[in-house]
Amino acid sequence: MNIQETDREYVAGTYARFPVTITAGKGSLVTDIDGKDYIDLTSGIAVNSFGVCDDVWYKAVCEQAAKIQHMSNLFYTEPCAKLAKMLCERTGMSKVFFSNSGAEANECAVKVARKYAADTKGPDYHTIITLKNSFHGRTIAMLSATGQDKFHESFRPLTPGFVHAEANNLEYMKVLADAHKTAAIMIECVQGEGGVVALDEEYVKGVAKIASDNGIILIVDEVQTGNGRTGHLYSYMNYGINPDIVSTAKGLAGGLPLGATMLSEKVKDTLKPGDHGSTFGGNPVACAAGVSILERIDDKLMAGVREKSKFLFETFTGAPGIVSVSGMGLMMGLKTTKPAKDVVNACISEGVLCLTAKDRIRLLPALNIPDDLLHKAAEVIKKCCA
Numbered sequence: 001m002n003i004q005e006t007d008r009e010y011v012a013g014t015y016a017r018f019p020v021t022i023t024a025g026k027g028s029l030v031t032d033i034d035g036k037d038y039i040d041l042t043s044g045i046a047v048n049s050f051g052v053c054d055d056v057w058y059k060a061v062c063e064q065a066a067k068i069q070h071m072s073n074l075f076y077t078e079p080c081a082k083l084a085k086m087l088c089e090r091t092g093m094s095k096v097f098f099s100n101s102g103a104e105a106n107e108c109a110v111k112v113a114r115k116y117a118a119d120t121k122g123p124d125y126h127t128i129i130t131l132k133n134s135f136h137g138r139t140i141a142m143l144s145a146t147g148q149d150k151f152h153e154s155f156r157p158l159t160p161g162f163v164h165a166e167a168n169n170l171e172y173m174k175v176l177a178d179a180h181k182t183a184a185i186m187i188e189c190v191q192g193e194g195g196v197v198a199l200d201e202e203y204v205k206g207v208a209k210i211a212s213d214n215g216i217i218l219i220v221d222e223v224q225t226g227n228g229r230t231g232h233l234y235s236y237m238n239y240g241i242n243p244d245i246v247s248t249a250k251g252l253a254g255g256l257p258l259g260a261t262m263l264s265e266k267v268k269d270t271l272k273p274g275d276h277g278s279t280f281g282g283n284p285v286a287c288a289a290g291v292s293i294l295e296r297i298d299d300k301l302m303a304g305v306r307e308k309s310k311f312l313f314e315t316f317t318g319a320p321g322i323v324s325v326s327g328m329g330l331m332m333g334l335k336t337t338k339p340a341k342d343v344v345n346a347c348i349s350e351g352v353l354c355l356t357a358k359d360r361i362r363l364l365p366a367l368n369i370p371d372d373l374l375h376k377a378a379e380v381i382k383k384c385c386a
Helices: 003-010 056-067 078-091 102-121 140-145 170-179 201-213 283-294 300-317 340-349 372-386
Strands: 022-026 028-034 036-038 095-099 127-131 161-166 181-187 217-222 245-248 259-263 322-327 333-334 353-358 358-362
Touching: 003 095, 022 095, 022 161, 028 078, 036 056, 036 372, 056 283, 078 259, 078 283, 095 102, 102 140, 102 259, 127 170, 140 300, 140 353, 161 170, 170 181, 181 201, 201 217, 217 340, 259 353, 300 322, 300 372, 333 340, 333 372, 340 358, 340 372
Parallel strands: 127 161, 127 181, 181 217, 217 245
Antiparallel strands: 022 028, 028 036, 095 259, 245 259, 322 333, 333 358, 353 358
């Protein structure tokens, strides 16, 4: 079977795939169908937290799959309860709703915020303020939450109730919060699909204060930024704020579909039986994988992420062909003089996998990528940018 031809014939054409068929891998090295090795700086778009086929992750998944692979949420399972407890203890949140993806985690966050606002202020308080240049998912509601027009084309009418503020403009946020009956403000501390752009610390703290002062729920979307990606367990911890709701997914289960919506003490009991649900949410195998990931995201690992990040920032800043470096931790964007896609294709030819985000090269290596591979990949990227 020619895999690429078969894929093009039978799989919906929603992805502009690179002409590479990956068949295996270990850690931060992956191998294509022709036996060529690549240093992986994508980690499945921030999903494979400890790289490919991580031994601890593999053992946890296999052991749980041998016990029970799925059970209805009308019954209890240990991995679901254990992972929820770990998340709450690590964040100070009070309860967790599990789903399958980041978009679903964000949908849950919006539902909780709107129900809380309806219960406490009245049903007219339903507006959700998000940021321009944001990305929150591809469901119709989360497309509406996303502050980028290019994602809205062909899918109108969008779901009403979302307005978009200009990032890093606190006065604009105040105006919108006053002008609308606002249920929640939802932000990404680092806008991933928007070009890997970190929000200003003063702005994030200011938004948190606006929300607190006006009884507005603050949601932080940690789908891509979460689970150690930015050098702390969640990116909001870099800013010293305390959100009411935190959504996450991607790296949480290290390669299996798992989303989580973490609820603070304020909103933990907003959802009642029947208000929300997910057939596969809290799946025992996915949650066992999540436990194996979360229990290893410790201070030592985070210090390593910050050190690797420092190396990359220092290596790329001012390098020939690199205009600017953005991001946080091991979530990095490179603005280059050459078109980003051309650089990525050149890197693939040289045995390094990276991505794009708008007009930038996006780097999302495994949190534990060995330094020798990271250094080698960085030299390839510099060569391809020059």
